[in-house]
Amino acid sequence: EDQVTQSPEALRLQEGESSSLNCSYTVSGLRGLFWYRQDPGKGPEFLFTLYSAGEEKEKERLKATLTKKESFLHITAPKPEDSATYLCAAEHLNQAGTALIFGKGTTLSVSS
Amino acid sequence: KAGVTQTPRYLIKTRGQQVTLSCSPISGHRSVSWYQQTPGQGLQFLFEYFSETQRNKGNFPGRFSGRQFSNSRSEMNVSTLELGDSALYLCASSLVIQGSSGANVLTFGAGSRLTVL
Numbered sequence: 001e002d003q004v005t006q007s008p009e010a011l012r013l014q015e016g017e018s019s020s021l022n023c024s025y026t027v028s029g030l031r032g033l034f035w036y037r038q039d040p041g042k043g044p045e046f047l048f049t050l051y052s053a054g055e056e057k058e059k060e061r062l063k064a065t066l067t068k069k070e071s072f073l074h075i076t077a078p079k080p081e082d083s084a085t086y087l088c089a090a091e092h093l094n095q096a097g098t099a100l101i102f103g104k105g106t107t108l109s110v111s112s
Numbered sequence: 113k114a115g116v117t118q119t120p121r122y123l124i125k126t127r128g129q130q131v132t133l134s135c136s137p138i139s140g141h142r143s144v145s146w147y148q149q150t151p152g153q154g155l156q157f158l159f160e161y162f163s164e165t166q167r168n169k170g171n172f173p174g175r176f177s178g179r180q181f182s183n184s185r186s187e188m189n190v191s192t193l194e195l196g197d198s199a200l201y202l203c204a205s206s207l208v209i210q211g212s213s214g215a216n217v218l219t220f221g222a223g224s225r226l227t228v229l
Contacts, residue, residue: 034217043116043202043220044155087155091216097160097167098145098206098216104154 002027004090006103013078013110021073021086021106029093033071035064036087044087078110116221118203124227130191133224137184137205144186146178149200161186198228
């Protein structure tokens, strides 16, 4: 069964304290691995798409990496405005149309 | 450029009633997907529509249905509401490039929060 698991469920950091969020996936053929950010009361906001093992993408303090079984979202020197829930999702290679399998998310709190 | 618009934003229903939620996608986006988000299960795929046809369906009972109109706007309906249907219902649209095998990026709306009493 295709599955996406994120850890930890919650993470508290001090401003400037770097860390990583983990996303493990078991998908028999990966078309794409997505990272989204969700703020309270809002819909998820797209961050990155990764397609193949070894690929990396960066945006400001965030860097996403992909292996054959996991993806990591590295947060360097976080600021309080980085506080949000980060969602990982996988899309099956042979999926007709678009149907993402989401993890349950990691809720990040950054305090100053 | 306007984003994905969902209406209503909040609604309260009682068990046994039915509800219709509406979604207006980004202009030019022909694919519309619906997801249910709950604290226990996270985001779960309901269905996807493309050019007025349901292209994909998640593992939800037949009480959940949807449709897409010729202008790409979409509605989803839940009949005979149960307490467990209380959730945030998210609509997302994407620009599908014909012939492309790449993954399609979804742009989500703010959601419709349904409370069933």
